[in-house]
Each structure stands twice: as C-alpha cells, then as structure tokens.
Amino acid sequence: MSAAVTEADQTTSTENTGPREGAFGNAVALACRECSHRVDLGPFYACPECFGPLEIAYEFPAITRAEIEAGPRNIWRYKALLPVPTDIEASPNTEPGFTRLLEAKNLAAELGLARLWVKDDSTNPTNSFKDRVVACALSAARELDAKVFACPSTGNLANAVAAAGARAGIKTVVFIPSNLEQPKQVNSAIFTESLVAVDGNYDDVNKLASEIAGEEEGWAFVNVNVRPYYAEGSKTLGYEIAEQLGWRLPDQIVIPVASGSQLTKVDKAFQELIKLGLVEDKPYRIFGAQAEGCGPVATAFKAGTDAIRPVKPDTIAKSLAIGNPADGIYVLDIARRTGGAVEEVTDDEVRAGIVLLARTEGIFTETAGGTTVAVTRKLVETGQLDPELETVVINTGHGLKTLDAISGQVGAAATIAPTYESFKATGIA
Amino acid sequence: MAVSVRIPTILRTYTGGDSEVSAEGSTLAEVLDDLDARFAGIKGRVVDEDGKLRRFVNVYVGNDDVRFLDDLATPTPEGTQISVIPAVAGGC
Ligand SMILES: Cc1ncc(COP(=O)(O)O)c(C=O)c1O
Numbered sequence: 001m002s003a004a005v006t007e008a009d010q011t012t013s014t015e016n017t018g019p020r021e022g023a024f025g026n027a028v029a030l031a032c033r034e035c036s037h038r039v040d041l042g043p044f045y046a047c048p049e050c051f052g053p054l055e056i057a058y059e060f061p062a063i064t065r066a067e068i069e070a071g072p073r074n075i076w077r078y079k080a081l082l083p084v085p086t087d088i089e090a091s092p093n094t095e096p097g098f099t100r101l102l103e104a105k106n107l108a109a110e111l112g113l114a115r116l117w118v119k120d121d122s123t124n125p126t127n128s129f130k131d132r133v134v135a136c137a138l139s140a141a142r143e144l145d146a147k148v149f150a151c152p153s154t155g156n157l158a159n160a161v162a163a164a165g166a167r168a169g170i171k172t173v174v175f176i177p178s179n180l181e182q183p184k185q186v187n188s189a190i191f192t193e194s195l196v197a198v199d200g201n202y203d204d205v206n207k208l209a210s211e212i213a214g215e216e217e218g219w220a221f222v223n224v225n226v227r228p229y230y231a232e233g234s235k236t237l238g239y240e241i242a243e244q245l246g247w248r249l250p251d252q253i254v255i256p257v258a259s260g261s262q263l264t265k266v267d268k269a270f271q272e273l274i275k276l277g278l279v280e281d282k283p284y285r286i287f288g289a290q291a292e293g294c295g296p297v298a299t300a301f302k303a304g305t306d307a308i309r310p311v312k313p314d315t316i317a318k319s320l321a322i323g324n325p326a327d328g329i330y331v332l333d334i335a336r337r338t339g340g341a342v343e344e345v346t347d348d349e350v351r352a353g354i355v356l357l358a359r360t361e362g363i364f365t366e367t368a369g370g371t372t373v374a375v376t377r378k379l380v381e382t383g384q385l386d387p388e389l390e391t392v393v394i395n396t397g398h399g400l401k402t403l404d405a406i407s408g409q410v411g412a413a414a415t416i417a418p419t420y421e422s423f424k425a426t427g428i429a
Numbered sequence: 430m431a432v433s434v435r436i437p438t439i440l441r442t443y444t445g446g447d448s449e450v451s452a453e454g455s456t457l458a459e460v461l462d463d464l465d466a467r468f469a470g471i472k473g474r475v476v477d478e479d480g481k482l483r484r485f486v487n488v489y490v491g492n493d494d495v496r497f498l499d500d501l502a503t504p505t506p507e508g509t510q511i512s513v514i515p516a517v518a519g520g521c
Contacts, residue, residue, distance in 0.1 A: 046485065047485075051439070051486045054517075157520070157521055211514070214448065230520060258521045
C-alpha cells in the first residue's frame with residue numbers, strides 16, 4: 001500500500017506514489033479522536049502519539065438540500081460528506097443505501113409509543129448496513145492501490161466485503177469465527193474463494209487481522225488499516241434518516257452496538273447536518289442496544305464508569321458479539337451527552353424482539369434487530385424512552401441469515417391431511 | 430526471563446523497524462521496563478502518565494488480553510509471546 005503523501009512526494013518526481021488529487025473528496029487529514037494529533041490521509045488508523053482512533057477531518061464546501069436530493073438513490077448522494085472522490089459512481093460498487101424508512105404504527109401501538117419508524121437496512125445488497133461502510137472502504141482501498149480487500153468479521157461485514165470485492169474485481173480474504181451461523185458463512189463463500197474460519201471468538205479474529213495488517217503489504221483491512229474511511233459509511237444512516245423525515249432529526253434513536261462504530265457515526269452525521277445548516281439544531285437522544293451475553297458497554301453505562309471491562313461473549317446475537325468494543329467509550333459519552341442510555345436484554349428477549357417486529361411490521365430482522373426492538377421495549381417499560389417523542393429504531397440486518405436463532409420458536413401451527421375436515425379440526429378458521 | 434514481543438507498526442520507529450524484539454522480565458511491567466531501557470520512550474507509548482495501560486492499546490500475553498489476566502502484573506514465563514496491538518481495529 002502506498003504511503004501518505006509527504007512533501008517530498010509532492011515536490012519531486014513525476015512518479016507519483018501517493019493517492020491522486022481528490023482521492024478522498026473533501027477530507028483533508030486524519031485526526032486523532034483522543035489527542036487531535038493530525039496525520040496525512042493514508043492507510044493509517046491508530047494515532048502515533050497515543051494509539052487513539054484516527055478519524056477523517058473535512059473542509060466541507062457549502063452544500064444544499066437540493067444538491068443532495070438531485071443525487072443518486074444510494075449513499076453517493078452524500079458523497080460530498082464522505083471520504084470518496086467526486087467521480088465515485090464511475091467505479092463499480094454495490095451501490096448500497098437509501099433504504100426505506102417505514103413508519104411502524106403497529107409496533108408503536110404494541111410498545112406504547114406515539115410515533116415510531118424503522119430504518120430498514122436489511123434491504124441493502126448483502127442484507128445488512130455493512131454494505132454502506134464497505135462501499136467507502138472499497139473506495140479508499142482503490143485509491144490507496146490495495147491488492148487485497150480483507151476483514152475480520154462477525155459475519156455481515158464479511159458478506160459485504162466479499163460481494164463488493166467481487167464486483168470491483170479485487171481479491172478478497174475474509175476472516176470469521178468458525179462457530180458463525182452457517183448462512184453467514186455461505187453468504188461470504190459464494191462471493192470469495194478465501195473465507196478463513198478461525199477457531200476463536202471475534203476478538204481473537206480481530207487480533208489476528210491486526211497482526212496480518214502489520215505484516216502484509218498491500219492489504220486493505222476494511223476495519224483495521226482503512227477503518228477511518230470505512231467508519232464514515234455509517235454516517236449515511238444518519239443522513240438518510242434526517243432526509244427521509246423531511247430534513248429533521250428524530251427525537252430518539254435506538255441503535256445496536258457491537259464495536260460501537262455505527263452509533264458513534266450516526267451522532268457524527270447529526271452533528272454535521274446541524275453544522276452545515278441542513279437540519280435545525282435540536283436535542284436528540286441516542287440509545288445503544290446490546291445483548292446480556294455481550295453487554296460490556298451497557299454494563300459500564302449502568303455502573304456509571306468510563307472504563308469498559310472486556311467480556312467473553314456468550315449470546316445468540318453473534319453479529320453483536322464483540323467483547324472488547326473499540327468505540328465503546330464513545331458510545332458511553334454520546335449516550336450520556338444526549339440523555340440516552342445503553343441497555344441490554346436476554347437472548348429470550350432477543351428472540352421475542354425478532355418475532356414482534358415480524359408480526360407487527362412484516363420485517364424479518366436478524367438477532368441484532370431483535371436486540372434493538374427488545375431493548376426499545378425495555379427502555380419504554382423502564383421509562384428511559386419518552387413515549388410521546390418521535391423514535392427511530394435501526395434494523396441493521398436480515399433474519400434469513402440467523403434462521404437458527406428463531407427456527408425453534410416458529411413453525412407450522414398444524415400438520416394436517418389434505419382435507420377440509422382436517423383443516424376445520426385445527427380451529428384456525 | 431526471555432520473552433518475545435511483537436511490535437505494532439506505529440511503534441517500529443523505536444525498534445529501528447523491527448516487528449519482533451526480545452526482552453527480559455518475569456512480569457509484563459518488567460518486560461516493558463526492559464524494553465524502555467533498550468528503546469528509550471517506547472514504554473510511554475504503551476502506558477499513560479499514571480502508569481496504566483493506555484485505553485487504546487491491547488497487550489496479549491500468549492493469546493490472552495492482559496485485561497483478563499493481571500494487567501501489568503501478568504506473569505511472563507520464559508519463551509512467552511507478547512503482542513502489543515492497537516485497540517482501534519474493529520467494526521464487525
Ligand atoms: C447486523 C449488525 N448490526 C449491528 C452491528 C454493530 O455494529 P458496530 O460494530 O458498528 O457497533 C453489526 C456488526 O457486525 C451487525 O452485523
């Protein structure tokens with residue numbers, strides 16, 4: 001992978017080793033979220049001063065709602081706010097985003113909420129919100145001249161990386177815990193010949209990926225060395241929700257938390273929209289959802305501490321099973337700053353959440369969405385969500401990928417002979 | 430006790446580019462002190478002013494995150510592999 005543009009690169013040779021002009025759009029640098037130290041744009045993710053996470057810093061030009069609305073019906077309508085070049089549509093990608101925002105009246109009535117929407121990201125190309133982050137990571141990998149596109153994953157990210165890589169014609173290598181749900185394994189293996197199952201949990205897989213990223217030249221690990229670019233993709237969830245509500249922010253939003261990256265970036269999106277004058281400034285509350293078998297951020301929130309104690313995950317919500325969440329402390333900060341909370345639910349509640357969303361709104365979510373719906377219910381019951389305020393929940397992935405979690409819960413109501421009498425005998429009519 | 434320490438890219442400026450170095454010590458704290466004696470300043474990148482592991486660095490002794498063990502007091506037997514890894518990877 002090419003190094004960052006240094007002064008020498010810029011002033012000397014005709015042989016250009018750095019990224020091309022405009023490779024990262026309006027992004028101007030990488031800045032440490034902890035100590036503000038700045039680094040040139042490049043394949044860097046940890047602050048050389050304090051190990052803190054590097055984030056993209058921008059100088060945004062003036063931008064209007066009309067300009068955004070005139071864009072394509074995918075995440076590239078917000079390309080001016082992302083670290084991608086202005087000609088991004090010219091490069092093959094999976095074109096995720098602009099998923100439906102459904103008003104969920106039945107679920108609202110069930111939960112006792114005045115107004116509720118579901119942002120349904122299960123309809124993305126590989127059926128999770130991960131297509132958004134991967135589209136941005138792919139752009140960075142391409143601009144940095146990466147030879148291999150890779151990730152450690154709890155499943156959905158691997159699906160998205162493998163599919164996007166196939167479309168882009170770049171070699172992909174994806175790493176997953178070996179006990180992952182079978183459908184998620186197949187959903188990666190169909191797109192790549194290099195699915196690597198690791199005997200260990202996600203945190204072990206993540207550690208391995210960090211080590212490989214430190215040794216192999218030319219590998220773009222989407223959530224390791226190009227993570228600053230990748231993470232920006234989640235902002236588009238925030239932009240879309242605001243645009244689809246008619247350019248305003250919701251009062252309350254409930255978001256599943258694994259690493260905490262998505263929640264952190266939805267907040268960043270809301271802040272940017274306010275700063276750019278695209279929405280009116282107003283208070284909003286952000287809530288995080290975890291499963292009890294892997295709830296290190298919820299535990300810290302309730303304990304009122306800033307330090308997150310890593311856990312060894314044990315939950316059916318495998319896509320949320322990160323025991324050592326990198327952005328956990330920012331989730332705590334955001335929940336506290338906005339008057340939100342981080343709550344957790346049992347695996348049985350997760351299953352009940354999946355069934356509830358399906359039977360009220362016709363949306364089949366995976367365990368992460370089940371967690372989010374169940375946490376929303378708990379937040380209402382415990383008085384943490386205000387039932388009079390407008391609420392959005394994010395459904396981040398599709399239930400067909402986690403069928404096992406639910407198949408014991410639902411099934412045929414009766415098995416009958418093909419006769420009218422047999423049917424009558426069931427009492428269903 | 431001689432151990433082997435894997436160095437992340439952002440600390441390799443201290444080790445002259447080496448990705449793996451050896452060090453001595455019977456606990457992680459001693460190993461870090463020994464490393465600092467050879468590569469002045471490296472310890473200050475891994476631990477903060479209060480002498481605690483920085484928030485965004487993970488240290489593994491063998492395959493285990495030392496936060497699950499005894500933190501800086503974690504024993505480092507002869508031949509142990511220690512890895513220092515930035516904690517900001519992830520997103521799943
Ligand atoms: C379906 C789904 N929802 C939510 C998350 C959590 O995302 P984050 O790591 O950004 O907190 C994941 C992570 O894999 C996921 O797959």
